[in-house]
Amino acid sequence: xxxxxxxxxxxxxxxxxxxxxxxxxxxxxxxxxxxxxxxxxxxxxxxxxxxxxxxxxxxxxxxxxxxxxxxxxxxxxxxxxxxxxxxxxxxxxxxxxxxxxxxxxxxxxxxxxxxxxxxxxxxxxxxxxxxxxxxxxxxxxxxxxxxxxxxxxxxxxxxxxxxxxxxxxxxxxx
Numbered sequence: 001x002x003x004x005x006x007x008x009x010x011x012x013x014x015x016x017x018x019x020x021x022x023x024x025x026x027x028x029x030x031x032x033x034x035x036x037x038x039x040x041x042x043x044x045x046x047x048x049x050x051x052x053x054x055x056x057x058x059x060x061x062x063x064x065x066x067x068x069x070x071x072x073x074x075x076x077x078x079x080x081x082x083x084x085x086x087x088x089x090x091x092x093x094x095x096x097x098x099x100x101x102x103x104x105x106x107x108x109x110x111x112x113x114x115x116x117x118x119x120x121x122x123x124x125x126x127x128x129x130x131x132x133x134x135x136x137x138x139x140x141x142x143x144x145x146x147x148x149x150x151x152x153x154x155x156x157x158x159x160x161x162x163x164x165x166x167x168x169x170x171x172x173x174x
Contacts, residue, residue, distance in 0.1 A: 135159030
């Protein structure tokens with residue numbers, strides 16, 4: 001299994017142990033890492049490599065948000081990174097407490113901009129699914145980070161969507 005970390009996270013795959021498939025031909029990612037996992041899966045399939053399953057945990061989904069939302073996020077991140085990180089982690093873990101198993105990192109401006117401006121393309125995701133890759137999407141019902149409704153509506157016809165009740169972005173509940 002190959003795993004891609006979320007923005008300002010490392011070691012967070014421990015949060016998803018009950019959902020992760022540890023097969024040799026599985027690729028998984030959380031939030032920003034879901035974008036990277038998707039792109040890596042696409043690349044491997046184009047090269048003729050075998051990928052059986054793609055697991056997307058709370059994929060970063062902001063394409064329905066306005067340019068002003070994106071601009072404000074970037075301004076806040078650059079203006080006061082410690083304050084931004086503190087709020088980000090509180091919202092990411094909501095409704096649970098911040099989990100000490102997860103290592104935090106500072107994150108980079110360009111990573112934040114990439115995840116905020118990334119546009120999921122229905123045809124590209126469908127092409128992966130049509131090629132035989134099983135796509136699983138895990139969403140937390142109380143996610144305060146991504147556009148949950150937009151993500152659900154986008155992915156519901158492209159893979160198996162698991163909506164986890166009373167869970168937030170990190171799929172943890174109180």
